[in-house]
Amino acid sequence: MIMRVQQVVMATMVVTIVVFGPKRAEAAAPRAFFVFGDSLVDSGNNNYLPTTARADSRPYGIDYPTHRPTGRFSNGFNLPDIISQRIGSEPTLPYLSPELNGPKLLVGANFASAGIGILNDTGVQFVRILRMYEQFELFEEYQERLSAEVGSERAKKIVNGALVLITLGGNDFVNNYFVTPFSPRSRQFTVSQFSRYLISEYSKILQRLYELGARRVLVSGTGPLGCVPSQLASKSTNGDCVPELQQAAQIYNPLLVQMTKDLNSQVGSDVFVAVNAFIMNMDFITKPQTFGFVTSKVACCGQGRYNGIGTCTSLSNLCPNRDIYAFWDAFHPTQRALGFIVDAIFSGTNDVMSPMNLTTVMALDSNI
Incomplete structure (x- = not known):
């Protein structure tokens, strides 16, 4: 079991994929x-927003x-x-960054925002x-800006041929359903009912993403x-x-895995690839x-029990060697741990990457 995970390893998520690769002439x-x-994937959009969900102060970025x-x-x-x-590829810039313009648009963009969930009432x-x-x-x-830069036909090919990552779900539980002992959502749903509700809403999000041109997500x-x-x-307590x-x-x-299979059946292609991060x-x-x-x-950075109370700040306890800690702060893995997650995305076996891992996806797309 451990040998399998060393080849694959960790994630704070389940992951899924959508793509039809570009033509060979553009490979x-x-x-x-x-x-x-x-x-988990915000690269700085919240720096430009009036929000408390920010990572714009030390010691964040200490090893960047x-x-x-x-x-x-x-x-x-x-x-x-x-990834x-x-x-x-170059790292994607936050979409709200003023640096994202001209040729940088061809690299892609990061639209993620810390604190959000599948549901609009998550993270209020x-x-x-x-x-x-x-x-x-x-x-x-973004697509309108890209079209103005390279023309609509090429812009469409860039979007259709892109790799897409979407990371959602954790906040809906931690910062919504379980945020207080008697949260509004916990009074409305049992855990099982809430999970099914989340999946139904996540399915709508993925369908919309597909409508917007994403083909490997x-x-x-x-x-x-x-x-x-x-x-x-x-x-x-212990x-x-x-x-x-x-x-x-x-x-x-498991509901998410089944949902991705159902969506694949609807579109007639292995658009979505589920990654069972829980096992990893x-x-x-x-x-x-x-x-x-x-x-x-x-956690490497924090305070209180397990350094898990509050946020990571310049006044927090800070470990001298981040490479020997699995968690950086109260919620997020260290950079080294994330490397294992990416190993899993690229090399995971069928029990964690269904129906295929990203290495297989990239190989298939290169032959289209």
Whole structure:
């Protein structure tokens, strides 16, 4: 089991994919990359918004090449950055960045915004964030700008041939359903009912993304939510993963896998590839030493129990070696842990990557 995970490894998510590759004549051109979702993939859009969900102060970015905060919820690179490196592309810029113009548009764009969820009422405590309908509105605006740059026909080919990553779901549980003992959503739904409701809404999001031209989409769900330092600090009495959150993830993730299969049947192609991050992450969390970590419970940056209370700030406890910690802050993996996640995305076997991993996807697309 552990040997399998070392080849594959961890993610805070379930991931899914959508693509019809570009024509052979254009195969040599760098593949565009688009990113949607929450703080796991936000590369700095929230820096430009009046929100409390920000990663724009030290020690965020301490291991980034500039050693400065970038808006990424990481000590260095985030998940999209590492994927970009592996596919030989430049990192995607936040869509709200003034630097995203001209030829940079051909690289792609990151529309993600920390704090959002599948549901529009998720993350209301963070004030002004880019909810999914707004991210899609910006994607439409991006396509208009791209068309003005390269012409509508080429713009359409760039979008259709792009790789897309969307990461959603965790906040709907942690910052909505379970945010208080008697949240509005927990009074409205059982965990099972809420999971099914989320899946029905996520399906609509993916269908809309397909309508907007995405043809290879990495779609993420949730990892083991009850095992992140924030939940250990606030809800665990003995350091064990919180059962209620674990059960929610175990209900939700199989539903997501089935939903992607159903969508594939509807479009008549393996557009969506489900990645079972829960399995990968649990192997990683239960055997951290196997992967070179001293702990998978204590965050590198934070305060309180497991360094899981509050946010990471310049006044927080800070570990001297981020490479031996699985979690950077109360919610997010370290840069090194994210490398294992990307290994899983590219090399995962069928039990975690269904129906194929990203290496297979890239190979198939290169032959179209």
